[in-house]
Amino acid sequence: MAHLGADVAAYVDAQLSPDAMRAASRHLEDCRACDKAVRQQRLLKSRMSTVTAPEPPAELLASLAGLAAQPPHHQTWWERLRHSVPFRASIVVAGASIAVMVAAYAVGGADDNTVGDKVAPPFDRYAADFYGAAAVQVGATISDTKLQDLDHDGWPCKETLGGDLDRTSGSWADDAVALSYSNGTSKLNLFEQTGVLDHTSLDGFEASTLGKSDVWIRDGSPMLVTWDYDGVVYTIVTDADHGRVVRAVNELPRGSGSEGPVDRVGDGLNRMTAWMAAA
Template identity: 45%
Template sequence: MAHLDRDVAAYVDGQLSPVATAAADAHVAVCPRCSAACAQQRLVKSRVSVGGVPAPPATLLASLSSLPVTVGEETRLERLRRSPMIGAGAALMGASLLVAVLAFVAGSAEDRLADPVDPAFASYVDDFHYGYGTTEGTMTMASLTELRDQGWSCLESLGADLRLVDGRWLDRAAGVVSLTYTDGRERLRLYEKVGTLDEADLVGFERGTVGDRTVWIRAGEPTVATWDARGKVFVAVTDVDVSRLAAALARLPEPREPRGTAGRMSDGLERMTSWATP
């Protein structure tokens, strides 16, 4: 079968016929070029097919609805309505509140880069323990370089002495990339998938700091660390010590920090300012 080329989007969206889908599955399984194209298409699709516009927080809406309105005598109220100063003040207040709502919505865009995902931590740990039984899904260094150019973190080394020795698709259908780093004795296996981390399903994990990075940690043998950044979820499974793990994480995308209402509005105002700047 020839390369998918123009059929990549139809294949990822499941719009090909059963026969064509089966042929595409077989081709993608052995073609690094088309595998990378499909992974990139999934990334683009996740970023543009985000959910609806986030609703402003209830506290913000409550503040709008609880603005004091003083009703006095009718003649006095009419005089107030006719006052240019009062009219200008009301218009300014309304504009300010509108800007606040728009800033919150704009500042929430980063939280909607991709859909929430629940990483298969148990499968990753099993994969770390038992290794690869076959060469299926193995990618060449050229393929890994292509993925890195498309935004995946396929670095040649992590920290001072952990070198990349293997990269492959652990789950091609789900778009999970597995990268193995080692110094010849200890290992760190990094799993990467498009999405945002569904923190509600992090059973057994605690939020902690490793070096200068705040991530979710599950202690044990092996140690499991997970976070999301730039529209992808990262899972590091390793038997290296904390200091070497910190050095490795320092080379990877910085975790996305949870932001409250104030943080989202601040980011939104900055983004809106950039829109207005020529």
């Protein structure tokens, strides 16, 4: 079966024929690009459903309620302008623009990662495996070509992290993409999996900020750093120094508590455009 393409939205809304739905479901088992497009479409629909229209000011409602009790009077030029067709059309356009901005602000909320299945990464196993014989205790190896495809599809598989930590392997670890980096002295393992971080699994972790990133940290040897962003949970296990860890985290997608309203709206517009293009 070819990629879902324009049928992504119809699949999410269950509007395809039964045979087409079954064929699409089988296709999604093997195609990560289409699976990602479906997840993004569901994420967009869920977030858009939570956007509410702003309430009008109480003063405006009171003023409108009192209009019936007021006697008619001669219309001024401003009142005639307000009732003209061009002026009303401009109000409609402005209202639509405001609605889009409100939706973009909601979608662009960097720390609003409530969409998706909750994920509790096996932190203790990750830490125990860190000093094992293998870089990461994993399943099938991912080729360099496939790693490039995953990186293009929104799963960061960078060749270098933290400045001088080079990627040494890529594999599947259960339902996560597992990557290992090293500079010969320090090592860093990165796990990426679909979902939302389950905060009940963060025993021993403390909320912190690394550079511009809001994360959860469990100090020790090795250090564990975890966070979620845009439907993906990231976990770093490393013995690298603080500077390399900060740089590595900031080179990956993350939420930032210092994002301003303008940045948040811009981020939301970018996401909405990308998701609709993917659909």
